[in-house]
Amino acid sequence: MNTIRTHLTAIFFAFTVTLLTASAQNEEPSPPNIVFILADDLGWQDCGFTGAKFFETPHLDKFASEGMNFTAAYSGGPNCAPTRACLMSGTYTPRNRIYTPGGAAKGNPKYMRLLVPARERRDEALNKKAATFEITNSLDPEFVCIPEVLKPAGYTSARIGKWHLGPDTQGFDLSTSNGKDGVEKKHYGDVDVAEKLTDRALKFIEDNHDVPFFLYLTHFDVHTPHRSRKEVAARYEEKLKALPKEQRENFKPVYAGMVEAVDTSVGRVVDKVDELGISENTLIIFSSDNGGLPSVSQLNPLRGQKGSLFEAGTRVPTAMRWTGTIEAGTTCDTPITSVDFLPTFAALAGAELPTPQPVDGINVSNLLSGGKVKKRSIFWHYPLYLPGRGLEFEVPGGKTYSWRGFPSTSLRNGQWKMIEFLETDTVGLYNLEEDPGEQKNLADSMPELVAELRAEIDAWQESTGAPIPHQPNPDCILD
Structure with a gap:
């Protein structure tokens, strides 16, 4: 009798394992978490992985070496608000009507x-x-944005840091400009703001790592006014003294300290993702909202600066890491731009694109695995x-x-x-x-x-x- 019971138990166990295995194999793969870290006014060559000679970005350099460096990545506009509108809505500036934060031309009218x-x-x-x-300073709430696209696919979303698109949160479950609750305020010049934002970002990741999440961590650094922690700036002052005299005017220690603050933030986010064991299911993107300023950024050989449709105004440092999907140490020279992220994230999440809202970007997810996308033109208008x-x-x-x-x-x-x-x-x-x-x-x-x-x-x-x-x-x- 015991022998029969033992055989029946073994058969039942084997049958159960078979069912569970088949069920697991038939399950749809979990959509990836998406982390988008955006610097403000960081020039194309202000990171070590893009050629910086004075600024120190060890965390970003490691991050890029573990993923893909996009050498022809562009912002959707030549300054902050237009790019953010393009990124969030997947539409070019003539559609979202945001061309400049001020809503008018600057300079001598004559x-x-x-x-x-x-x-x-x-x-x-x-x-x-x-x-x-029409020129507007706010993104019309009628635009369907990334978090609203991802929500039906089960995503929880957070915007932590600079928004710059008006009062509407556009579907984010959490919206904070400095890590604390409250209406959006500008935190330029706060030497601790990058750390505060990152602290809140890490809590969001910890609280939501068992569900699909979209984190938009958008720094105020390295925008003016340029201010840095004194001890960090002092270290770069000493580094500057070691350079030949003719090179010293090219670098600003305080700005270098702000670059380092962003770099440290990226390192902390990546470490948290790795610590939680979700790196194989998390796409992390780092980029900038436009080019840099000639007074502090390393722009050569590119022409122009922030605010220009020449290359120095719109070409931005960009790298992506997705362990197990993106091959480490790879480079992509295919042009991509801000409007591509909404359709790409929708494809990765298995989400529907908004209708009837036009989407000007394309799904570039094939690039992440070394594939190609159709050749097309990308545009800017100012x-x-x-x-x-x-x-x-x-x-x-x-x-x-x-x-x-x-x-x-x-x-x-x-x-x-x-x-x-x-x-x-x-x-x-x-x-x-x-x-x-x-x-x-x-x-x-x-x-x-x-x-x-x-x-x-x-x-x-x-x-x-x-x-x-x-x-x-x-x-x-x-x-």
Whole structure:
């Protein structure tokens, strides 16, 4: 009798194991956790893994070495708010209508050939006449954003840090600008803010590591005002003294300290993911919202700066790690941009794309495993003016002036970059493989390619409703 009972028990156990194994095999794989860490104003070469010579980013460098370095990653806009709107909504700036945080052009209106709303213009009647297209500082709540796309797929989401898109939380379960509850405030210049944000991010990861989660950790560093912990800045002061005199003016110890604060944050987040044993099911992305400032960032050989559609304004340091999916130590030179993240995250989560809202980006998840995506153009549009390093020209009195931002549309397709200068109805055509600094305009020597790319820009402007300033500015004193 005992023998029969033993045999029956063994058969039942084997049958149960078989059922459990079959059930496990038939289960859908759990969608990955997604962590997106965004720095503010970090230049393309301000990290060790992108070529920094003075700044110390050991955690970011290790992170990039364990994943993939995206050498042709671009922000959706040349400054903060436009990029964040593109990232969250998957739409280009003409659709979300966010071009600049200030809602108007900056700089001397007398040097603006086209009539656009200008902050420094004193003639309010003329400013009203200039307002021929909509500019907003807030993302319309009607836009469906990443957390709203992911929620039906079972995701819990948090935005910790800078939002810069208005009062709506756009579906985040947790929204905090400094790690504490309350309405959004700016925390620029707080030397401890990166640590505070990271503390809250780690708690969110711990509290939600057994369910799919989306964490958007968005730093205020390295935005102005530049302030750092004194002991960290002092260490870089000593490092600066060891450099030859002619090199010292290129680096700012306080800024280096802010870069280090972001680097430390990334290291802490990665360590927490590893500690919890979820690295094989967690995609971690690091990027910046736009290019850097020439006073502190290492921009060469790129042209322009933050606020410019030249490369230094929109090319950003970007790396991704997903243990077991992304091969360690790999590089991707396929251009990607901010609008690609919403459709990519939706695909990874098995979520539906928003409708009827257009999605301008594409799913680039194939790149993570070394695959390819269809060749396409990516676009930028800026209908205003912003002074700074970029497009220099002579002004009366024998002086020069420079716009970093100017009415323009730009496109990148493969190795080719085209900028359409709306003031003069001319273009710049650059081969970025041979001329990453955009110094040699090839437009005159390649008329067929110019015609092809201009037609593509024209079609894109029409399809997105991109505003094209066309009224001459009666205040302009230029020839």
